[in-house]
Amino acid sequence: MAEGRLAGKIALVTGAAKGQGAAVSRRFAAEGARLALLDVLDDTGRELASAIEEDGGTARYWHCDVGRAGDVEATIGEVVACFGGLDVLYNNAAVIAYGRRIGELSTEDWERTLAINLNGPFFCTKFALPHLLARGGGSVINVSSHGAFQAAPVGIADYGTSKGGLVTFTHYLASEYGREGVRANCIAPGPIPTDLNALFLGTSEGRKAAATMIPLGRVGDLEDIANAAVFLASDESRWITGTVLHVDGGIVIQ
Numbered sequence: 001m002a003e004g005r006l007a008g009k010i011a012l013v014t015g016a017a018k019g020q021g022a023a024v025s026r027r028f029a030a031e032g033a034r035l036a037l038l039d040v041l042d043d044t045g046r047e048l049a050s051a052i053e054e055d056g057g058t059a060r061y062w063h064c065d066v067g068r069a070g071d072v073e074a075t076i077g078e079v080v081a082c083f084g085g086l087d088v089l090y091n092n093a094a095v096i097a098y099g100r101r102i103g104e105l106s107t108e109d110w111e112r113t114l115a116i117n118l119n120g121p122f123f124c125t126k127f128a129l130p131h132l133l134a135r136g137g138g139s140v141i142n143v144s145s146h147g148a149f150q151a152a153p154v155g156i157a158d159y160g161t162s163k164g165g166l167v168t169f170t171h172y173l174a175s176e177y178g179r180e181g182v183r184a185n186c187i188a189p190g191p192i193p194t195d196l197n198a199l200f201l202g203t204s205e206g207r208k209a210a211a212t213m214i215p216l217g218r219v220g221d222l223e224d225i226a227n228a229a230v231f232l233a234s235d236e237s238r239w240i241t242g243t244v245l246h247v248d249g250g251i252v253i254q
């Protein structure tokens, strides 16, 4: 039996192939969880699963577009058949339609962002719930954003709206299923350089500019998110539900 803060747990991470999802997956595995990695970047996702296994962990990759209910239902069925259950759902996959104000956003942009960022967590939660309940409960972690709480002037209304909706969804999930042992919380990251925001944080000038808005004086890194994720996935947070953990160097309070 693996040791660690997540020993014995089975965790599913969406958008696991790169960025925060990959870092969280590696950390979950290092803490003893068995990992289902879901993404649409198949080569990268499979490479990550192999790397985790080479490091002594347990991980398997599935192609799954979280915006498609049928894909999600089928994949979660396969994950549970493979590992025998599910304890932790980490809803992380997201996209963004950068740089367009509301009047210039196409209906396709809006619908795509909402489909992946908001419908996706709903589909994953809906089809995971019977399996979480079958094991007496579990932890659902929804990755929101400081953009749900701060309206940036750069044109991310689609994204910010999806992330605000995710906070409200988390409240309802926590309220409806708490008595059956299912906890639901959000992580709201601040600016962290990844492919998602390479437009702004891909240069040292961009990172320096962002840091001036952050009380702790730097942009975040992937380990900052992995630290919070392990806490919310583990039993150390067993009396915490319906909350938002701002992992953002304090940007949201300014």
Ligand SMILES: NC(=O)c1ccc[n+]([C@@H]2O[C@H](COP(=O)([O-])OP(=O)(O)OC[C@H]3O[C@@H](n4cnc5c(N)ncnc54)[C@H](O)[C@@H]3O)[C@@H](O)[C@H]2O)c1
Pocket: 014, 015, 016, 017, 018, 019, 020, 021, 038, 039, 040, 041, 064, 065, 066, 067, 091, 092, 093, 094, 095, 116, 143, 144, 145, 146, 147, 188, 189, 190, 191, 192, 193, 194, 195, 196, 197
């Ligand atoms: N990076 C930041 O500064 C920041 C800030 C706040 C919140 N977040 C949130 O953190 C989470 C991780 O973002 P990241 O920065 O690692 O971005 P990223 O772009 O590096 O990773 C996103 C992952 O989601 C996957 N994905 C996209 N569409 C998908 C779909 N339909 N089905 C399955 N997977 C899909 C991508 O392939 C990718 O692996 C997201 O929810 C994002 O909104 C990021």
